[in-house]
Amino acid sequence: SQKIEQNSEALNIQEGKTATLTCNYTNYSPAYLQWYRQDPGRGPVFLLLIRENEKEKRKERLKVTFDTTLKQSLFHITASQPADSATYLCALDGQDKIIFGKGTRLHILP
Amino acid sequence: GAGVSQSPSNKVTEKGKDVELRCDPISGHTALYWYRQSLGQGLEFLIYFQGNSAPDKSGLPSDRFSAERTGGSVSTLTIQRTQQEDSAVYLCASSLVLGQGRYEQYFGPGTRLTVT
Incomplete structure (x- = not known):
């Protein structure tokens, strides 16, 4: 069955540095991949969508890559x-x- | 314009009672989704609607759960004979059309259900 794994439950990054989050999937070949942000007590908010034929997508300080081989x-x-x-x-x-x-x-640490 | 709204925002009920959760999607959005999120867990898909039709009900946890949508707009999720394991945040989302992940979903703030 389809399985999605995000690299870690929590990640601490120093302010000003680049934060990199990982999403791996198995038994699956999605045509689209989306990223959302969720704050405590709120519903998720859409950030970016990337298609399988796109390697990279950017929006302001955000960048998403999509490697269908990996x-x-x-x-x-x-x-x-x-x-x-x-x-x-x-x-x-x-x-x-x-x-x-x-x-x-x-968590971005000041 | 108005986003997705859900009511009530919080619901505390006794075990064995029935509850009804409501979702008002964004006007013009034909696709509507229900999810459940338990503490520290990801989003568990429950059901989706295209218009008033729900082609796939396999995500509903048990036959105590049912959902309907009328007029291609408001949807209600009903849980009968609630159990403590039903305690969670129930999230509703809508998107312009049903589109295999090519369209972003707009989420409501959720209904926090607590079964005592």
Whole structure:
């Protein structure tokens, strides 16, 4: 069955550095991959979508890569700020529904 | 414009009671999704609607769970004879169309259900 793994439950990064989050998947070949941000007590908020034929996508300080050979997506936040602290979820398309990973809690330390 | 809204925001109920959770999607969004999120867990897919139709109900945890959508808009998720393991945050999302992950989903704030 389809399986999504996000590299770690929690990640601590010093302010100003680049945070890199990993999303791996198995038994699957998604056509699209999405990243969401979730703050405590709130629903997830869409950040970026990348297609299987796109290697990289950028939006301001965010960058997403999609390696269909490695079955992996990397999510980068450059010049990280304490306000970037949140849980980040990757999501893969799956026959009209989206399958979410468990998320990585990112803490940007001032 | 208004985003996805859900009500109630919090619900505390006694074991064995029925509860009804409501979701108002973004106007014009034809696809609607329900998820459940337990503490420290990821999003568990429950059911989706395209218009008023729910083609895939396999994500519902048990036959105590049901959902409907009327007029292609408001949806209700009903849990009968609630159990303590039903305690979670129930999230609703909508998207423009049903599209195999090519369309972003807009989430509501969720309903926190606590079964005592």
